[in-house]
Amino acid sequence: MATEDDSAVKEPLDLIRLSLDERIYVKLRADRELRGKLHAYDQHLNMILGDVEEVVTSVEIDDETYEEIVRTSKRHMPYLFVRGDGVILVSPPLRTS
């Protein structure tokens, strides 16, 4: 077998490991977002998050004015298991500068 550089190659999941015990931002399907502390994850991106805030976003369009009405609802959970198949994106929290 030809020696490849693959032993040094980092996988995206390796880089998520760097975020363990850090706060992260997770974008989920169905216009949901989570912010919480990453306690654990696996290759499916199942995750255990602590001290979590979930934001659900919905956009209504007014029939007459075509105005976009953006609504968000939030809830807070001390502990949460997230099933990986709903995950779209994971990132360190967005900083509002």
Added chain:
Amino acid sequence: MSGGAGGGAVGSAKTPADFLKSIRGRPVVVKLNSGVDYRGILACLDGYMNIAMEQTEEYVNGQLKNKYGDAFIRGNNVLYISTTKRTLGD
């Protein structure tokens, strides 16, 4: 039949796996099944098309919506990964 892609200097990639190995470090566009676009520099990716990117910008309907310093995208959401000559402010 001439093979090879037109844009980006990836002429010698023969299989999708070769392409994936050759584009690390390049600016890319990742389009998701949902239609959302992410532009950034590809840090790494794996065979499931899970992606890690840096300096990521999120475009929804062509509009810049968010910026992420680092972003990990779950591969099942990815429609395609494309290299781009990234012009800032495009």
